Amino acid sequence: MAKRELPKHVYRQRNGIYFQRRGWPSQKFSSPFGTPEFWKEYSDILSGEHPPKRVISRNFTALIAHYRKSPRYKRLKPRTALDYDKYLDFFQSIMGEVSPLGMKRKDVIRLRDANAEKAYFANYSLRVLRVLMEHCVDLGWRETNPAKGVPELKTEKSEREPWPLGLLDAYRTACALGTRERLVMELCVGTGQRIGDVLEMRWSDIQDGAFVIKQNKTGKELWVPILPELRTALSSASRHSLFILTNERGTNRWSYRGASQAVRNVRERIGALDYDIHSWRYNAACELVEAGCSDDLVAAVTGQSPAMVLHYTKKVRQRIRAIEAQQKRTEQKQNV
Known part of the structure; x- marks a missing residue:
């Protein structure tokens, strides 16, 4: 033939x-x-009644795979990369075989609004999509980024606050010394560091009665003396790993997801769902201000910028100043 x-x-x-x-x-x-x-x-x-499926080499699956191999993705902090992965997997599941070349601004808005009931998810997915489509432009697949300039959904943002003293006491009562749940709290409150830095802490980081810390996010190097409460918690902890906080098998450090879920379980038991694992950093900053520390002294422990010190402590600072003002007001009336 x-x-x-x-x-x-x-x-x-x-x-x-x-x-x-x-x-x-x-x-x-x-x-x-x-x-x-x-x-x-x-x-x-x-x-076209029974056409074979078209093979599209420039689809979202290929774009996501290329992005994950790029320097832009590899520069992300491990915690951020973990967050991005959730949304990248989501994009791949709903439009893996779709070509990103045809995506328009209206499509981005439609995707955002489809998750409007979950505003945090909708806004974070928009941020990741914006980065992904910028990578698409850099590859030369398309000329413009359709996600650029698309506004996030407006939400009623409740500001994070430090744990009330009563709930901190309840947490300590619920978690005995020697447990990971107790130790992670004492480390966060005692050192004033981000949870990501706390989970990276090793026993070798303890030198001359203090923690030697290099912050992942800022690169700042700190020397933070250990408080008595934290020293007690550390002395009750098991030392079978390089890391202070380890996974259940003790073979590696405790993951953020594992620590977050364990702490959430305690929060549910004691009625503290309004206060999360990040709020302990607020506790440290506020305790320092209440002790009369200047912003410079607070930053020496937490490693925060002056603006962030003010942000973390503005409510307790207002209360302290209001008490001082009302005392002066009372004294004035007594003198008259």
């Missing part, structure tokens, strides 16, 4: 007759060439 006898896009191979077209997967005919059934198959393919 000569090729010229075959219709367009049909080729003879050793094991049969195939429909082969650029951009389409190869498809074998089930009926012998020249039979009515063969021509029916061929007609169906061309008419």
Whole structure:
């Protein structure tokens, strides 16, 4: 059988007759060439009734895979990369075979609004999509980023606050010394560091009665003396690993997800769901201000910028100043 006898896009191979077209997967005919059934198959393919699935090399699956190999992704902090992965997997699940070349601003807005009831998810997915589509532009796949300039959903933001003293006492009562749940709290409150830095702490970081810390986010190096409460918690902890906080098998450091879930379980038991694991950093900063420390002294422990010290302590600072003001007011009246 000569090729010229075959219709367009049909080729003879050793094991049969195939429909082969650029951009389409190869498809074998089930009926012998020249039979009515063969021509029916061929007609169906061309008419689109039973077309083979198009192969799109520039789809979201390929874009996400390329992004994960890029310096832009590899520069992310481990915690941020973990967050990004959740949204990248989400994009791949809903539009993996779709080409990003056809995405328009209205599509981005539609995707954002489809998750409007979960505002945090909608806004974070928009941020990740914006980064992903910027990478698409850098690859030369398209000229513009359709997610750029799309506003996030407005939400009623409740400001994080430090744990009330009563709930901290309840937490300590619920978690005995020697447990990871108790130790992670004492480390966060005692050192004033981010949870990511606390989970990285090693026993070798304790030098001359203090923690030697290099913050992941800022790169700042700190020397933070250990408070008595924290010293007691550390002396009750098991030392079977390089890391102070370890996974259940004691083979590696405790993951953020594992620590967060363990702390949440305690928060549920004691009725502290309004206060999370990050609020302990607020406790440290506020305790320092209440002790009369200047912003410079607070920053020496927490490693925060002056603006962040003010942000973390503005409510307790207002209370302290209000007490001072009312005392002066009372003294003035007494003098009169």
